[in-house]
Every structure is written in C-alpha cells, then in structure tokens.
Amino acid sequence: MAGMRIGARSARRRIGLVAAAVTALATSVGLMAVAQAEAAPGCRVDYKVAGQWAGGFSANVSVTNLGDRVDGWRLVWTWPSGQQVTQAWNATVTSSGSQATASNVGYNAVIATGASVSFGFNGSWTGANTAPSSFALNGVTCDGGTTTTTTTTTTNPVPGNAMEQVAAMQPGWNLGNSLDATGSDETSWGNPRITEALLDNVKAQGFKSIRIPVTWGQHQGGAPGYTIEAAYLDRVKEVVGWALADGFHVMLNIHHDSWQWISAMPTDHAGVLARYNATWTQLAAAFRDASPKLVFESVNEPQFTGVDAARGDQLLHELNTSFRDIVRRSGGNNAARLLVLPTLHTSGDQARLDALATSITGYRDPNLVATIHNYGYWPFSVNVAGGTRFDATAQKDLTDTFDRAHATFVARGVPVVLGEYGLLGFDRHTGTIQQGEKLKFFEYLGHYARTKNITTMLWDNGQHFGRTSFQWSDPELIAQIKSSWTTRSGTASADQVFSARSSAVTAKTLTLNLNGTSFAGLSQGSTELARGADYTVSGDQLTLTASAMTRLSGSRAYGTNAVLHARFSQGVPWRINLITHDTPVLGNATGTTSSFRIPTGFRGDLLATMEAKYADGTNAGPHNWTSFKEFDRTFAPDYAGSATTLTSDFFAEVNDNARVTLTFHYWSGARVTYFVTRSGSTVTGTTG
Known part of the structure; x- marks a missing residue:
C-alpha cells in the first residue's frame, strides 16, 4: 500500500520467558535463589525435539517426580553436541559450557509425588543435535526412565517467544512512501527525508513498532551479484538504527520490488530467484548482529x-x-530472529491463509510470524457501489477476515501482524469516506483486532502524521484509533443531524451504538445540556428535543449551526453536527471531458454518492456493474467553489452521444437528478 499503490487494495503467553545464554557467575547467583528440598529418590524425564531447522530447534521437557514431594527444583543435563539454549518458557534456563540447568519459576516450584512439570526451549546447534543421555533432578539422576525423541506428531510449529514479541509490537506504524519510493531518492514520492526527530515524535505518539518498507530494485547492480548500492544500504541502516535506538520493534522488508521485478517469476524463474536470494543474502549479512527487535519481512504484497x-x-x-x-x-542474531511471512497478496482469504499455514508448519521454526493486510470492505473502502456506510456487510467482511487469521494462526501458536491497515480511499485524501463512518470503521477494527490478538500497523504515507509538523492531519481520527488500542468507544448511527430550513424545527433522534459502554451525557463545548429538557435517552435512542434544536440552530444559516459531543463511560466522545439545509440546486453547464463542472448550490447539504444510468436503465461510466460511481475518482463536490465536478475518468467510459441520467444522493436524504451528454470531447449538462 502506498500513494502509488499497484493493485487492488489474547496472545497465548509463555510465562517465565528468559534469555538463556548468561555468564557462569549469573548462573551461580541464579542457583542460589532456588529453594532446595530433599533429593527425590526417583524421577523420569521425557525429552522431545518438537521442531528442527538449519541451526536451530525447539524442544519440550517433561519431568515426572517418582519420589517424595519436591519444593523447588532444578534439572541439570549435559549437551553431547555443544548445543545451547537461546530462549525458554515455564523455566529459567542457564548454561555453563556444555552443562545446562533449568530451574523452576514461581508458579511451578512444587512437584507432588507422581506429578509432572513441563517446560520448553529453543536452542541452537551446529553439526549435530544429539539428545542428552542423562538428566539429574536436584542432584539425583533420573534413572526411573528417560526417553528422548527427535520427531514430532504435532501439526503446528511450537512457538517460542514469538507470540510475546509480536504482542509487544502493538501498536505499530508504517513509514510509507519514503524508502519504499520507486524513484531515485526517498523524497521522490513527495515526503521529506526521514529524520531522527520524526521517529522520536512517532514514538511519543505511543507506537511500539515501526514498519520500514524499502524498495531495493533501483539501488541494485546487475547479475550475478545484484549488489545493493553501499550508500543506500547505509541510509537504510541509519534509519533502522534510529528506530532501534528509540526502542521500537522494527520490521524491514522488500517492498515494491514485489511488482517491479519479483512478479515476473513465472516467466523468469531463475533470474528472479537469483536476484531475490542475492538481495536477502546482503540484507542478512548487513543486519546479522542487529538487535533482536529488528524483524525481517520476506516481501510486501507478493504477486x-x-x-x-x-x-x-x-x-x-x-x-x-x-x-x-x-x-x-547467516547466523548471529539472525539464527532466531523473528521472520514475517505474507500470504499471496497479503490476503486474508482462507485459501491463502491455508497455503501459508502449510508452509509455516513445514518449516518447524517457532520464530515465524504470519502477516496480512486489511483495507476494509472494498466498496466502503473507496466509496463505490453505494458503499457509503460502515454497515453490517462492511463489518462482517472485517470480522470474517480476522476470525480466519486467528483460527488459522493465532489459535495454533503462530502470531499475526496486520502489516498495513487503513482505507484505500485514503490514497487520494481522507475525505473520500464520510467522517463518522470512517471513525466507526477504525473504532471497530482496533477493537476486533485486539480481541483476536492481532498486532496492527497503521499505513501512513504522510497523509496522517506530518513528517515535519509532527501533527496529525485528523486529530479526531487518531484519537479514535488510539482509544481502540485499549478500549471501546460509543458511536451513533450518524454524526450529522439535518434540519430543512424550509420546514419547521422538529425533534431529531439518533441510534446510539453503545459498544459495551453506557451513555454519560451530552454537551456543547463546556456547556452541559439538560437531560429531559434538551434531550432524552431511551435504550439506545438519543432524541434532541424540538426546543433544543430550535435554540441550538440559532438563525438557521445553511451549514453546521452547532457541534455537540455525546460522552460515554469509556472511550472518546462522539461528535454530532447540527446542520441546516435545503435541497441542493444544480444549474445547466457546458464543458469538456477533461473539465466539466456542474454549478451547485449545496445549501448546507453534503454529497454522499452519485448514480449514472443510460436511458434504457443500464449502468453508465466506470464500474458498470453498479450504477453507483466511485467518489472522487469519477465525481467530487467542490463546496468552496459551489460546483460538482465530473472527471475525465468518468467520461472515458461514457458512450458518445448518449444521454446519461445522474442521480446525486446527499447525506440529508435528498436526491437530485441531472442529465449529461458527451459528444466527442464536449459535454453538456442540463437539469431537465
């Protein structure tokens, strides 16, 4: 996803996770803290390698006490092949040379007679991964039976600390349209050079992780080395270093290379694979010893x-x-670094999720993460086909996607990162989707991702957080997004209440979406409105009385007369605009297919969508499978200029000399009909 985008559109915790490679001194100190008990006269150890990959493995250990109750334990073994434990859960594991010691954590110190305790770990190996032949529990050899296996019957990877690290990455932010730009420089898509101050300010906004998309192709030499320009690699390393120094978890990837040259793999298999391998070989070497907080993503939106x-x-x-x-x-920290793998097109469709799940299962690597992207239900995301509202269909599209990702991965111990999210209409500007409907989408997305333990990373190509001003372009939107990270907010069926100036003022009712909250009050600025006199609440129905509407509307000038805020027991308030309007008035016009403007007296109303049909009732214009055209792509309101614009994109797919009936739908509920005829490059428009 980017401004120049190509194409359409509770974590299970491992308690007691610790680093295992510590000094002998730290080992001796750790052992002193273990409460010793009388030696158990017997024990049995079951040791199982649950998964193994190049240079690494994951193991589970079960200790059964065959003797007296044990209060505090430590299990000692010797590695026959020089293995090392790198991460552990449900035990504190330390090493000294070839000897490893696992000690209880607070909650599992007691092993009753006949009972068992289990823990697991990730380890590294070189040359061989021979299982230990003997274990000792509190100094007593476990000769009651020791079994070891190096195969597993599990169908899913056994996680190490991946779930916890990905949970710690929530929430995340994308540094879009900078290093991923396909021009010669990171400024070629209109953003300024990245600065330390930018990253500092993003961190101050509460983000815990940052995805740094990078397009490498225009900074590479040719075959066979495909050498990355040293200066460009150094620049990427500089930005990554700033982010790590700020405490971010950082996701680094191959970005628009996906459509620039990787997409040619079906016809240039050997060439693309060689270039891809050369690229990652260089990146793996360059970042081999970087902090474990650096995460690699194989490729963005593969196609x-x-x-x-x-x-x-x-x-x-x-x-x-x-x-x-x-x-x-490549070794170093890369031996256990989190690696993020996408689905095809980073799609959340079940077939694509299943394909990636099969790959991850086969790798037997516990430090893998699945990633998808989500930009909402497409008609709503770009405002086409009448998708003006975040309705039940748009909501189900979101919940179905997250449910599938959770069931396929998270529930099986594989974490999921929503590497990009937003609305596709934002590629043009954030006004393509009506404000209240937009806020409901982001409120719900943040809430539902949280319930499914999916880490989210907001796509921002500069349209949200100012790269030099360090201010949000839409404070109301970011307030809703931030709130969704921790709680729910109440909303309503609309954020606009329309009253026709040509009619008497009447009471107006909105339906509240309480979302688990309770209604707390209604205010205008610092003035609290009186419940009963100014408004009533019955269940989820908020009614503004006629007397309050009359007072708040004042002289009833066209447009917004008053701004109210509904408050709830938690989350952010819901803004309500009280708007006076009358039916818009359109005028006759002439113009061209490249510039056609309909004189429009909006009279306080706001344009929602437009239909286009030929005289025989068939659909006119682009996306002719629907009569409702795409907002801003084919038509757009110009409120300041008192005009409605029809774009060249619209006329490019309108039949010559055919009269088209346009129906403009406004947020007040008003509809106005207009007629246009294209003759070559000339366009005429009439009201009748």
Whole structure:
C-alpha cells in the first residue's frame, strides 16, 4: 500500500520467558535463589525435539517426580553436541559450557509425588543435535526412565517467544512512501527525508513498532551479484538504527520490488530467484548482529503475473523458504530472529491463509510470524457501489477476515501482524469516506483486532502524521484509533443531524451504538445540556428535543449551526453536527471531458454518492456493474467553489452521444437528478 499503490487494495503467553545464554557467575547467583528440598529418590524425564531447522530447534521437557514431594527444583543435563539454549518458557534456563540447568519459576516450584512439570526451549546447534543421555533432578539422576525423541506428531510449529514479541509490537506504524519510493531518492514520492526527530515524535505518539518498507530494485547492480548500492544500504541502516535506538520493534522488508521485478517469476524463474536470494543474502549479512527487535519481512504484497492463485502460492512458498534459509544460515542474531511471512497478496482469504499455514508448519521454526493486510470492505473502502456506510456487510467482511487469521494462526501458536491497515480511499485524501463512518470503521477494527490478538500497523504515507509538523492531519481520527488500542468507544448511527430550513424545527433522534459502554451525557463545548429538557435517552435512542434544536440552530444559516459531543463511560466522545439545509440546486453547464463542472448550490447539504444510468436503465461510466460511481475518482463536490465536478475518468467510459441520467444522493436524504451528454470531447449538462 502506498500513494502509488499497484493493485487492488489474547496472545497465548509463555510465562517465565528468559534469555538463556548468561555468564557462569549469573548462573551461580541464579542457583542460589532456588529453594532446595530433599533429593527425590526417583524421577523420569521425557525429552522431545518438537521442531528442527538449519541451526536451530525447539524442544519440550517433561519431568515426572517418582519420589517424595519436591519444593523447588532444578534439572541439570549435559549437551553431547555443544548445543545451547537461546530462549525458554515455564523455566529459567542457564548454561555453563556444555552443562545446562533449568530451574523452576514461581508458579511451578512444587512437584507432588507422581506429578509432572513441563517446560520448553529453543536452542541452537551446529553439526549435530544429539539428545542428552542423562538428566539429574536436584542432584539425583533420573534413572526411573528417560526417553528422548527427535520427531514430532504435532501439526503446528511450537512457538517460542514469538507470540510475546509480536504482542509487544502493538501498536505499530508504517513509514510509507519514503524508502519504499520507486524513484531515485526517498523524497521522490513527495515526503521529506526521514529524520531522527520524526521517529522520536512517532514514538511519543505511543507506537511500539515501526514498519520500514524499502524498495531495493533501483539501488541494485546487475547479475550475478545484484549488489545493493553501499550508500543506500547505509541510509537504510541509519534509519533502522534510529528506530532501534528509540526502542521500537522494527520490521524491514522488500517492498515494491514485489511488482517491479519479483512478479515476473513465472516467466523468469531463475533470474528472479537469483536476484531475490542475492538481495536477502546482503540484507542478512548487513543486519546479522542487529538487535533482536529488528524483524525481517520476506516481501510486501507478493504477486505473480499471469498465473492462478494456486501457482502463486507455490511460487511464494519457494521465496519464503529461500528467505528463511538464507537468514537462518547467516547466523548471529539472525539464527532466531523473528521472520514475517505474507500470504499471496497479503490476503486474508482462507485459501491463502491455508497455503501459508502449510508452509509455516513445514518449516518447524517457532520464530515465524504470519502477516496480512486489511483495507476494509472494498466498496466502503473507496466509496463505490453505494458503499457509503460502515454497515453490517462492511463489518462482517472485517470480522470474517480476522476470525480466519486467528483460527488459522493465532489459535495454533503462530502470531499475526496486520502489516498495513487503513482505507484505500485514503490514497487520494481522507475525505473520500464520510467522517463518522470512517471513525466507526477504525473504532471497530482496533477493537476486533485486539480481541483476536492481532498486532496492527497503521499505513501512513504522510497523509496522517506530518513528517515535519509532527501533527496529525485528523486529530479526531487518531484519537479514535488510539482509544481502540485499549478500549471501546460509543458511536451513533450518524454524526450529522439535518434540519430543512424550509420546514419547521422538529425533534431529531439518533441510534446510539453503545459498544459495551453506557451513555454519560451530552454537551456543547463546556456547556452541559439538560437531560429531559434538551434531550432524552431511551435504550439506545438519543432524541434532541424540538426546543433544543430550535435554540441550538440559532438563525438557521445553511451549514453546521452547532457541534455537540455525546460522552460515554469509556472511550472518546462522539461528535454530532447540527446542520441546516435545503435541497441542493444544480444549474445547466457546458464543458469538456477533461473539465466539466456542474454549478451547485449545496445549501448546507453534503454529497454522499452519485448514480449514472443510460436511458434504457443500464449502468453508465466506470464500474458498470453498479450504477453507483466511485467518489472522487469519477465525481467530487467542490463546496468552496459551489460546483460538482465530473472527471475525465468518468467520461472515458461514457458512450458518445448518449444521454446519461445522474442521480446525486446527499447525506440529508435528498436526491437530485441531472442529465449529461458527451459528444466527442464536449459535454453538456442540463437539469431537465
């Protein structure tokens, strides 16, 4: 996702997770803290390698006490092949040379007679991964039976600390349209150079992670080395270093290369794979020793030209496999670094999720993360086909997607990052979707992602947080987004209450979406409105009385006469605009297909959508499967200029010399009909 986008559109915790590689001194101190008990006369250990990959493995250990009750325990073994424990859960694991010691954590110190305690860990190996032959519990050899296996019957990867690290990345932010720009410089898509101050200010907004999309192709040499320009790599390392220094978790990827050259893999398999491998080999080496908070993402929104989805899944599996193997083999912190793998097109469709799940299961690597993107139900996301509202259909599209991601991955121990989210209409400007409907979408997305333990990363190509002003372009929107990270907010069926100036003032009712909150009050600025006299609340119905509407509307000038805020027991308030209007008046016009403006007296009303049909009732203009055209792409209101614009995109798909009936729908509920006829490049418009 970017301004120049190509194409359409509770974490399970491992308690007691600790780093295992510590000094011998720290080991001795740790052992002193273990409460010792009488030696158990017997024990049994079951040791199982649950998953193994190049240079790493995951193991589960179960200790059964065959003797007296144990109050405080430590289990000691010797590695036959020089392995090392790198991460652990449900125990504190320390190392000294080839000897490893696992000690209880607070909640599992007691092992009753006949009872068992289990813990797990991730480890590293070189050359061989021979299982330990003997274990000792509190100094007593476990000769009651020790079994070891190096295979697993589980169907899903066994997680290490991946779930916790991804949970710690919530919430996240995208540094879009900068290093991912496909021009010669990070400023080529209109954003200024990235500064430390920008990242400092993003951090101050409460974000815990930052995704840094990078497009490499225009900064690479040719075959066979595909060498990345040293200056460009140094610049990326500089920005990554600033982000890590700020305490961010950082996600670094291959971005628009996906459509620039990777998409050609079906017809240039060897060439694309060689270039992809060369790119990640260089990146893995460059960041080999970077903080574990740096996360690699194999490729952004993978896509392949001229093949069906099944073949695309196969090609992506090949890339993801190569990516994982290259990074793991590079050693250093890359041996256990979190690696993020996308679905084809980063889609949330079940078939695409299943394909990625199959890959992840086969890798047997506990430090893998799945990623998808979500820009909402497409008609709503761009305001086409009448998708003006965040209605039940748009909501179900969102919940179904997150439910599938949770069931396929999170519920099975594989974390999910929503690497990008927003609304596709934002690529033009944030006014494509009506403000209240927009706020309801973001309120619900943040809430539902939280319930499904999905970490979210807001796409921002500069349209949200000012890169030099460090201010939000829409404070109301970001307030709603931030609130959704921790709680729900009450909303309403609308944020606009319309009263026709040509009619008497009457009481007006809105339906409250309480979202688990309770209504707390209604105010105008610092003035609290009187319940009973100014408004009533019955269940989820908020009614503004006629007397309050009369007072608040004042002289009843066209437009917004008063701004109210409904408050709830939690979350952010809901703004309500009281608007006086009359039916808009349109005028006759002439123009061209490249510039056609309909004189419009909006008279306080606001344009929601437009239909276009030919005289025979068939749909006119782009997206002719629907009569409702795309807001801003084909038509747009110009309130300041008292005009409605029809774009060249609209006329490009209108039949010559055919009369088109336009129906303009306004947020007040008013509808106005207008007629246009295109003759070559000339356009005439009439009201009748």
